[in-house]
Amino acid sequence: MREYLIRRLLFLIVVLLGISIISFVVINLPPGDFLTTYITNLEARGIQVDAEIARALRTRYGLDQPLVRRYFTWMGNLLRGDFGESFVYNRPARDVLFARIPMTALLALITLIFELAVAIPIGVYSAVKQYSIGDYIATVFGFIGLAIPNFLLALVLMFFFFHTFGVLPGGLFSPEYRDAAWSFARVMNMFRHLWVPVIVIGTAGTAGTIRVMRAMLLDELGKDYVKTAISKGVPKWKVIFRHPFRVSLNPIISTIGWLLPAIISGEAIVSVVLNLPTTGPVMLEALRSQDMYLAGSFVMMLSVLTVIGTLVSDILLAVIDPRIRYESKA
Amino acid sequence: MACEMLPIPTASEYTMNSMNSDEILKIEALHVTFSTERGPVRAVNGVSLSLKRGEVLGVVGESGCGKTVTGRSIIRLLSEPQAQTPQGSIVYRPRIGEPVDVLKLEQFGKEMCHLRGKEIAMIFQEPMTSLTPVYTVGKQIMEKILTHADVDKAEARAQALELLKRVGISAPEQRIDEYPHQMSGGMRQRVMIAIALACDPQVLIADEPTTALDVTVQAQILALMRDLKSNMNSSILLITHDLGVIGEMADSVAVMYMGRVVEYADSVTLFTKPRHPYTRGLFRSIPLLTKNETSRLEPIAGTVPEPYAVPSGCPFRTRCPHAMPVCEKHDPPPVVTRDGGTVRCWLYNDTDPEGST
Numbered sequence: 001m002r003e004y005l006i007r008r009l010l011f012l013i014v015v016l017l018g019i020s021i022i023s024f025v026v027i028n029l030p031p032g033d034f035l036t037t038y039i040t041n042l043e044a045r046g047i048q049v050d051a052e053i054a055r056a057l058r059t060r061y062g063l064d065q066p067l068v069r070r071y072f073t074w075m076g077n078l079l080r081g082d083f084g085e086s087f088v089y090n091r092p093a094r095d096v097l098f099a100r101i102p103m104t105a106l107l108a109l110i111t112l113i114f115e116l117a118v119a120i121p122i123g124v125y126s127a128v129k130q131y132s133i134g135d136y137i138a139t140v141f142g143f144i145g146l147a148i149p150n151f152l153l154a155l156v157l158m159f160f161f162f163h164t165f166g167v168l169p170g171g172l173f174s175p176e177y178r179d180a181a182w183s184f185a186r187v188m189n190m191f192r193h194l195w196v197p198v199i200v201i202g203t204a205g206t207a208g209t210i211r212v213m214r215a216m217l218l219d220e221l222g223k224d225y226v227k228t229a230i231s232k233g234v235p236k237w238k239v240i241f242r243h244p245f246r247v248s249l250n251p252i253i254s255t256i257g258w259l260l261p262a263i264i265s266g267e268a269i270v271s272v273v274l275n276l277p278t279t280g281p282v283m284l285e286a287l288r289s290q291d292m293y294l295a296g297s298f299v300m301m302l303s304v305l306t307v308i309g310t311l312v313s314d315i316l317l318a319v320i321d322p323r324i325r326y327e328s329k330a
Numbered sequence: 331m332a333c334e335m336l337p338i339p340t341a342s343e344y345t346m347n348s349m350n351s352d353e354i355l356k357i358e359a360l361h362v363t364f365s366t367e368r369g370p371v372r373a374v375n376g377v378s379l380s381l382k383r384g385e386v387l388g389v390v391g392e393s394g395c396g397k398t399v400t401g402r403s404i405i406r407l408l409s410e411p412q413a414q415t416p417q418g419s420i421v422y423r424p425r426i427g428e429p430v431d432v433l434k435l436e437q438f439g440k441e442m443c444h445l446r447g448k449e450i451a452m453i454f455q456e457p458m459t460s461l462t463p464v465y466t467v468g469k470q471i472m473e474k475i476l477t478h479a480d481v482d483k484a485e486a487r488a489q490a491l492e493l494l495k496r497v498g499i500s501a502p503e504q505r506i507d508e509y510p511h512q513m514s515g516g517m518r519q520r521v522m523i524a525i526a527l528a529c530d531p532q533v534l535i536a537d538e539p540t541t542a543l544d545v546t547v548q549a550q551i552l553a554l555m556r557d558l559k560s561n562m563n564s565s566i567l568l569i570t571h572d573l574g575v576i577g578e579m580a581d582s583v584a585v586m587y588m589g590r591v592v593e594y595a596d597s598v599t600l601f602t603k604p605r606h607p608y609t610r611g612l613f614r615s616i617p618l619l620t621k622n623e624t625s626r627l628e629p630i631a632g633t634v635p636e637p638y639a640v641p642s643g644c645p646f647r648t649r650c651p652h653a654m655p656v657c658e659k660h661d662p663p664p665v666v667t668r669d670g671g672t673v674r675c676w677l678y679n680d681t682d683p684e685g686s687t
Binding site for chain 1: 402405407438443444445446447449451452454456458460461462463464470473474477478509511522525
């Protein structure tokens with residue numbers, strides 16, 4: 001197991017290096033750079049930018065240097081924890097990023113809990129009472145939930161909200177709390193707003209998890225070991241939860257690691273629609289305005305979390321499924 | 331293994347009055363019907379059997395003859411939508427308390443869960459898939475002990491260890507913490523037997539316990555079961571398609587064909603004087619070392635009829651070399667033979683089915 005982990009970690013470094021090269025190149029691929037966009041914007045507003053100043057700015061930000069050189073500078077700084085400057089915000093990219101991560105992580109976590117808490121019981125019921133009315137209702141809900149794009153659901157919910165209550169449920173706080181210091185009232189205010197994004201973001205995941213839970217459990221319910229457990233005289237629900245349910249949880253537990261990247265991407269489009277203070281909108285804006293270092297930081301963070309998430313998934317799977325643990329050892 | 335007894339509630343006196351005190355399990359007129367897309371299938375069609383204390387009763391027949399369904403009905407293991415709840419009666423006589431008809435109990439009720447495992451245990455055909463993959467074998471044995479006996483975990487573990495020793499697993503202290511996938515098929519079947527033996531059940535239902543195993547391992551498992559039988563005085567219902575296994579283990583034998591018992595006799599009688607044409611066909615179709623080497627094996631003519639279209643009268647008549655006109659019209663009732671067995675065949679029945687009374 002330890003050898004396996006070390007091997008995986010070494011491999012992880014290689015993968016991340018590869019990702020960093022590709023993402024750096026891709027970010028730099030569109031013609032021009034941040035200054036071109038910036039200057040064009042200024043010129044559109046009728047402000048002439050001196051070519052001399054533009055060149056000076058380029059030198060200052062290192063934009064005049066060849067791509068390879070810039071990559072190494074960026075990587076070198078990154079390893080020292082310096083993510084570079086954000087042109088748009090005029091602040092270190094790291095600060096921009098980390099200012100929004102706590103809220104994004106909180107939202108992701110609550111959404112995850114919501115998803116599992118709703119989906120697992122419904123999935124279990126659906127499988128145990130296959131072809132019952134409840135199962136059909138869950139199935140229909142599952143397909144609808146999977147089929148509706150999240151941002152559309154967000155728009156519909158907002159419309160519904162505005163129509164009935166006359167309030168827009170955008171953001172996570174009411175205006176008076178938006179910039180206030182943390183207090184009990186602010187937390188309560190947040191939870192009052194939180195349920196809309198949680199439902200919007202969680203619907204598709206819940207629907208998907210119900211389907212996975214149902215299919216996995218149905219698969220396991222027919223297995224021979226369930227008959228063994230029943231024949232031991234264990235009561236029905238104990239049999240279901242201890243044996244087939246426990247086995248069918250494996251894929252669900254093991255994919256929890258994949259949710260790590262969601263903490264950063266933060267459901268970008270939904271966040272834009274609902275005006276949430278998460279990382280998603282910032283990332284979109286950074287990519288659009290060629291805010292190179294900020295965009296690069298986002299892409300790298302996403303990659304790191306994806307790779308780590310996958311590793312966490314594999315470790316989780318090895319922990320919960322003895323068959324896998326011993327196979328990797330062999 | 332001190333497992334506590336719970337009082338068993340009294341059930342109907344239906345079959346119980348006819349039950350001898352040496353009979354521990356009595357199945358009467360058992361019917362199980364499965365509804366399939368092509369129509370209802372009568373998997374078990376009026377099976378009556380009785381298992382005596384300390385006896386090994388072999389149930390033999392081809393695939394699909396209803397022997398497994400019969401075995402599973404006893405502990406209500408079939409998934410039971412209303413349509414396929416077994417009909418008839420299966421009366422079990424516990425060590426203490428009144429006889430109970432298991433078909434009258436709620437499938438997952440308290441009494442049924444107590445009977446299952448504690449009183450009547452089962453060994454399955456597929457040791458490779460019959461253990462839960464995510465728990466150690468020790469935990470799976472302990473689960474049963476902890477379900478039925480009022481002991482703590484340490485005591486349950488000690489009992490599990492003892493059971494593993496009893497079924498002949500080497501290095502049980504190490505094996506008890508291993509997972510099923512780390513064991514061979516024969517070893518897993520030993521674990522299954524250990525689970526079955528936990529809490530000293532009175533009846534053991536062994537459904538093709540050796541079919542999935544190598545021949546050498548089969549012999550070991552059979553030897554183990556014989557040992558256990560002589561040491562613990564419990565009764566075994568041995569379900570198999572293998573006449574060799576029956577010959578080695580069984581005291582008496584029920585031959586099943588298309589969901590019914592066509593012949594029942596003690597083992598010696600059945601092997602020396604098979605009566606029913608189907609039983610005789612079975613013996614002619616297996617190689618015997620005592621047979622003249624030049625004699626050829628004779629398969630039974632034809633194939634088992636589709637379960638959706640059971641022939642009228644005797645279900646075996648389409649393949650029977652002795653078929654008579656009466657076989658087509660009337661299903662032969664069981665006839666008691668001189669040796670105390672029963673046979674369902676018009677060859678042995680003098681009564682006139684068309685008779686006025």
